Amino acid sequence: MATYPRVECPVCRGVYGGAPTTALGMVSVHDHKREPRSFQLCPGSMARVPMRDASAYQDELPDEVTTVEEPTLF
Numbered sequence: 001m002a003t004y005p006r007v008e009c010p011v012c013r014g015v016y017g018g019a020p021t022t023a024l025g026m027v028s029v030h031d032h033k034r035e036p037r038s039f040q041l042c043p044g045s046m047a048r049v050p051m052r053d054a055s056a057y058q059d060e061l062p063d064e065v066t067t068v069e070e071p072t073l074f
Contacts, residue, residue, distance in 0.1 A: 011044030
């Protein structure tokens with residue numbers, strides 16, 4: 001049975017499973033809670049982090065900034 005690689009949450013510093021993503025060498029931290037009986041997830045859940053043993057990883061590309069030109073009369 002395959003298991004997710006273990007990664008550290010960037011917010012609470014706990015070690016959880018890292019779900020695969022489409023980015024090279026990156027994984028998403030599995031959903032988790034800070035306190036066991038809480039209804040709220042940790043803010044670091046599903047954050048993309050580099051894998052521990054990755055030799056290279058792909059940074060997220062910035063969103064394109066589109067400028068909307070105002071329509072002219074002529």
